[in-house]
Amino acid sequence: MAQKSNFRIIINRLRQNKRAWFAMWIIVALAFFALLADFISPYHYDEQNRTKSYHPPTAIHFVDAEGRFHLRPFVYNYSLVDPVFKRYEPDTKKIYPIYFFVKGDGRLRLFGTDEPSRLFLLGSDLHGRDLFTRLLYGGRISLSISLLGVFVSFILGLLMGGIAGYFGGKIDNILMRLGEVIMAVPGIYLLLALRAIFPVTLSSAQVYLLIILIMSFIGWAGLARVIRGMVLSIKEYDFVTAAKAIGSGHMRVIVRHILPNTLSYTIIAMTLSVPGYIIGEAALSFLSLGIQEPYPSWGNMLSAAQSIRVLTNAPWILIPGIFISITIICFNLLGDGLRDAFDPKATGGVEIK
Amino acid sequence: MRGFKWVITLLLLSGVLIGISCTQKKDEKKTVVQDSEPKYGGSLVIDVISDPKSFNPVIAKETSTTAVTGYIFEGLTQMNPFTTEIEPHLAKSWEFSKDGKTWIFYLRDDVKWSDGKPFTADDVVFTFNQLYYNKTIPADARDILTIEGKEIKVEKVDNLTVRFILPKPFAPLLFSMGFDILPMHVLEPVVKAGKFNSHWGVNTPPEQIVGTGPFLLSEYVPSQRVILKKNPDYWKKDKKINRLPYLDSIVMLIVPDQNSSLLKFQAGETDMLSMRREDYVVLKPQEAKGNFTIYNAGPTLSTTFLIFNQNPKKIQEHKWKWFTNQRFRQAIAHAIDKETMINNVMFGFAFSQDAAMTPTAKFFHNPNVRKYEYSLEKAKKILLEAGFNYKSGILHDKDGNPVEFTILTNAENNERVNIGNIIRADLQKLGMKVNLQPIQFNTLVTRLDSTSDWEGVIIGLTGGIEPHNGKNVWYSSGQLHMWYPKQQKPATAWEAEIDKLFDEGASELDSEKRKKLYLKWQEIVAEQAPVIYTVTPAALYSVRNNVGGIKQTSLAGVIPYIEEIYKK
Numbered sequence: 001m002a003q004k005s006n007f008r009i010i011i012n013r014l015r016q017n018k019r020a021w022f023a024m025w026i027i028v029a030l031a032f033f034a035l036l037a038d039f040i041s042p043y044h045y046d047e048q049n050r051t052k053s054y055h056p057p058t059a060i061h062f063v064d065a066e067g068r069f070h071l072r073p074f075v076y077n078y079s080l081v082d083p084v085f086k087r088y089e090p091d092t093k094k095i096y097p098i099y100f101f102v103k104g105d106g107r108l109r110l111f112g113t114d115e116p117s118r119l120f121l122l123g124s125d126l127h128g129r130d131l132f133t134r135l136l137y138g139g140r141i142s143l144s145i146s147l148l149g150v151f152v153s154f155i156l157g158l159l160m161g162g163i164a165g166y167f168g169g170k171i172d173n174i175l176m177r178l179g180e181v182i183m184a185v186p187g188i189y190l191l192l193a194l195r196a197i198f199p200v201t202l203s204s205a206q207v208y209l210l211i212i213l214i215m216s217f218i219g220w221a222g223l224a225r226v227i228r229g230m231v232l233s234i235k236e237y238d239f240v241t242a243a244k245a246i247g248s249g250h251m252r253v254i255v256r257h258i259l260p261n262t263l264s265y266t267i268i269a270m271t272l273s274v275p276g277y278i279i280g281e282a283a284l285s286f287l288s289l290g291i292q293e294p295y296p297s298w299g300n301m302l303s304a305a306q307s308i309r310v311l312t313n314a315p316w317i318l319i320p321g322i323f324i325s326i327t328i329i330c331f332n333l334l335g336d337g338l339r340d341a342f343d344p345k346a347t348g349g350v351e352i353k
Numbered sequence: 354m355r356g357f358k359w360v361i362t363l364l365l366l367s368g369v370l371i372g373i374s375c376t377q378k379k380d381e382k383k384t385v386v387q388d389s390e391p392k393y394g395g396s397l398v399i400d401v402i403s404d405p406k407s408f409n410p411v412i413a414k415e416t417s418t419t420a421v422t423g424y425i426f427e428g429l430t431q432m433n434p435f436t437t438e439i440e441p442h443l444a445k446s447w448e449f450s451k452d453g454k455t456w457i458f459y460l461r462d463d464v465k466w467s468d469g470k471p472f473t474a475d476d477v478v479f480t481f482n483q484l485y486y487n488k489t490i491p492a493d494a495r496d497i498l499t500i501e502g503k504e505i506k507v508e509k510v511d512n513l514t515v516r517f518i519l520p521k522p523f524a525p526l527l528f529s530m531g532f533d534i535l536p537m538h539v540l541e542p543v544v545k546a547g548k549f550n551s552h553w554g555v556n557t558p559p560e561q562i563v564g565t566g567p568f569l570l571s572e573y574v575p576s577q578r579v580i581l582k583k584n585p586d587y588w589k590k591d592k593k594i595n596r597l598p599y600l601d602s603i604v605m606l607i608v609p610d611q612n613s614s615l616l617k618f619q620a621g622e623t624d625m626l627s628m629r630r631e632d633y634v635v636l637k638p639q640e641a642k643g644n645f646t647i648y649n650a651g652p653t654l655s656t657t658f659l660i661f662n663q664n665p666k667k668i669q670e671h672k673w674k675w676f677t678n679q680r681f682r683q684a685i686a687h688a689i690d691k692e693t694m695i696n697n698v699m700f701g702f703a704f705s706q707d708a709a710m711t712p713t714a715k716f717f718h719n720p721n722v723r724k725y726e727y728s729l730e731k732a733k734k735i736l737l738e739a740g741f742n743y744k745s746g747i748l749h750d751k752d753g754n755p756v757e758f759t760i761l762t763n764a765e766n767n768e769r770v771n772i773g774n775i776i777r778a779d780l781q782k783l784g785m786k787v788n789l790q791p792i793q794f795n796t797l798v799t800r801l802d803s804t805s806d807w808e809g810v811i812i813g814l815t816g817g818i819e820p821h822n823g824k825n826v827w828y829s830s831g832q833l834h835m836w837y838p839k840q841q842k843p844a845t846a847w848e849a850e851i852d853k854l855f856d857e858g859a860s861e862l863d864s865e866k867r868k869k870l871y872l873k874w875q876e877i878v879a880e881q882a883p884v885i886y887t888v889t890p891a892a893l894y895s896v897r898n899n900v901g902g903i904k905q906t907s908l909a910g911v912i913p914y915i916e917e918i919y920k921k
Contacts, residue, residue, distance in 0.1 A: 083701040292790065293774055309632065
């Protein structure tokens with residue numbers, strides 16, 4: 001019962017923090033869009049439109065060339081007039097209305113237009129693939145990798161910290177020194193070094209898991225150290241002694257009785273460390289060591305923006321970078337909000353039970 | 354990297370990177386772009402991507418070194434960058450015996466080393482016998498100068514005459530005489546002391562590097578710049594018998610990457626830029642304001658192609674069966690969408706490549722080889738005829754294995770990765786499951802070269818105009834015979850035929866007969882498609898308008914002869 005009311009108090013406090021509340025909803029929205037990518041995206045993420053390379057975002061019209069108003073928005077079909085500068089001219093004779101809930105490649109899609117026109121909400125990349133579609137699918141990979149990475153590394157961190165703090169002595173010493181070794185190496189270099197150990201030719205699923213594994217391996221140490229400190233004090237409480245007295249095993253005491261008491265810290269720390277994982281995935285994919293083409297991730301999509309030509313003539317290729325920034329800012333705001341919400345010094349305190 | 358020696362050697366030879374120099378004989382053939390009178394003075398500022406590793410041209414393996422030494426040293430002959438013919442250089446003329454085994458070269462009498470000593474036959478004999486043929490020196494030139502395992506005997510006749518005695522007639526000899534000649538009086542003691550391989554390193558005081566070329570080393574500041582100054586005693590003169598070169602100096606700024614090259618040129622810090630295709634869009638609108646002109650020098654010698662592993666017992670048996678199947682390779686050749694590659698990857702500045710010799714090679718290029726037009730329908734038809742079949746949209750071979758393989762390419766090269774992505778998407782439409790995997794260049798070369806642990810690879814080579822120099826690619830025992838290198842004896846009848854054509858081509862002295870042999874070779878390559886060609890890019894250059902002497906050539910860029918470049 002107490003747990004539930006605590007949760008309510010925290011939610012209420014978070015709601016009062018407008019910025020954090022807003023950030024949370026943006027994250028939820030991003031996750032929602034990524035989850036429903038199959039439905040929302042108008043095309044397949046690997047559909048190459050070879051005559052529509054670096055196509056700028058398609059303009060959506062209501063009024064046609066003859067000045068007639070259409071209730072249903074429409075687009076024009078564009079044809080390439082200059083392959084060097086990638087200039088496109090619309091054919092204003094024929095309009096292509098935008099339909100909602102259309103069938104395409106055997107699945108239902110939120111919107112679409114008739115062939116051969118394309119509705120590129122955010123433009124297209126070098127291969128003429130719809131950037132909006134790839135952004136949604138890329139978000140799926142980038143967000144899930146970072147959330148899973150955080151999850152795995154926190155399980156590791158909690159266990160390591162819990163064991164180190166609970167048993168103390170030699171085990172503590174070994175685990176903490178190991179953690180310090182990992183923390184002593186700058187993250188990005190450790191990431192690259194670890195990636196280099198594994199073969200370069202892996203299937204996409206293997207790469208996906210590998211990135212999660214590598215990032216968790218780097219991430220647990222910082223958390224373990226704090227958890228250990230907390231466990232050192234928690235293990236002296238009476239309820240721990242009581243649990244031991246009724247014959248609970250060591251692991252049961254750690255997992256069931258001690259670690260739940262670090263939860264408030266853990267939730268805050270997890271939220272605040274998501275951005276690190278997003279950047280980690282982006283960095284690996286940017287250096288083409290992460291998610292491989294044709295599968296999109298925000299990192300490998302951004303790596304296509306590495307040239308002056310793209311920056312000056314196809315700036316929409318940078319959009320994945322904007323999404324990386326938005327997501328990171330939102331997670332940071334949410335983390336800050338959670339920290340304030342969990343703060344026991346505020347009224348109606350949430351304390352160690 | 355070992356396997357790529359010949360590429361670099363070729364660059365050295367033909368002066369593709371840097372127009373080395375040449376006699377004024379063929380002036381009437383040049384199309385003059387500039388109309389102002391040349392004048393003395395000024396310096397040309399260009400950029401290079403990485404530091405030279407030494408100033409020793411004999412052991413140089415990287416273009417960052419030869420880009421500098423190319424100005425300082427010269428060979429007996431040189432290729433005309435306009436006509437691809439071989440012209441006299443340090444040798445003013447030559448003659449050969451009827452059987453083609455004895456060649457006599459007559460040297461110029463007005464050439465001086467930069468320390469004042471005259472250039473003589475001793476230097477030539479020394480360079481060949483004690484440097485290129487010296488087994489303790491890792492000279493790449495030795496491979497090309499060795500004719501069926503035997504060396505050429507090089508002898509002094511008199512001070513200005515050298516005799517070459519060949520074990521067999523060797524048609525590409527004149528072409529191979531472009532190797533740099535080095536000073537005997539400076540280097541003989543070094544070779545005797547066994548220290549040549551570490552001599553003329555990057556720490557050498559500039560005045561100790563003695564050459565005959567139009568420019569001499571003046572200063573090298575690591576990671577910043579190389580400055581070359583005019584050789585005041587250079588032997589070549591212009592039409593009005595003024596001593597060349599016109600420029601006082603050449604400054605080579607060392608930049609970290611091609612984006613920096615572009616920014617430096619935009620900022621007006623350099624006079625010339627070798628452009629990437631994508632830079633055109635950035636620079637073209639600034640042409641007038643930035644006071645420069647963009648030149649399109651036509652197709653380059655560089656190629657990009659797809660190969661499949663035909664090494665027996667290195668990959669799964671059933672995959673090896675596909676890759677050694679001519680029909681399979683032909684089907685894939687039909688799935689190469691060159692038009693998209695040209696338009697989207699190369700921004701319109703590229704040419705479709707069909708024959709093993711690019712059109713730039715002019716004389717030996719075969720325009721009539723079999724061409725594989727882009728047609729997935731045709732590709733499908735060929736696959737079905739060859740016994741492949743479709744089960745629920747997935748291509749299977751006749752033993753029921755689904756067609757699935759990995760194509761590797763080097764991650765550093767965006768153009769290759771993008772070309773790979775287009776090929777992958779098309780092969781998927783054919784029902785194959787293709788995994789495109791960009792990896793590091795060095796890892797890729799190791800796989801190609803030693804472990805043979807690969808299925809498909811997209812890679813490129815820089816060819817030359819002399820087909821014989823591609824011998825280690827096309828000869829079945831060649832190191833760079835990438836799909837199945839270092840064969841004990843030819844694995845297939847067509848590879849045996851190519852071997853024979855190359856042997857005959859090397860000793861055929863009649864150039865028309867020789868041409869026929871190499872045209873035949875290109876036909877076989879196109880028919881068998883062991884190498885599936887894609888597109889060859891155009892060479893684009895931006896040059897500041899105050900640089901004179903610029904002429905477009907397909908072989909040496911816009912600077913055919915560096916000594917004739919001047920500042921207006």
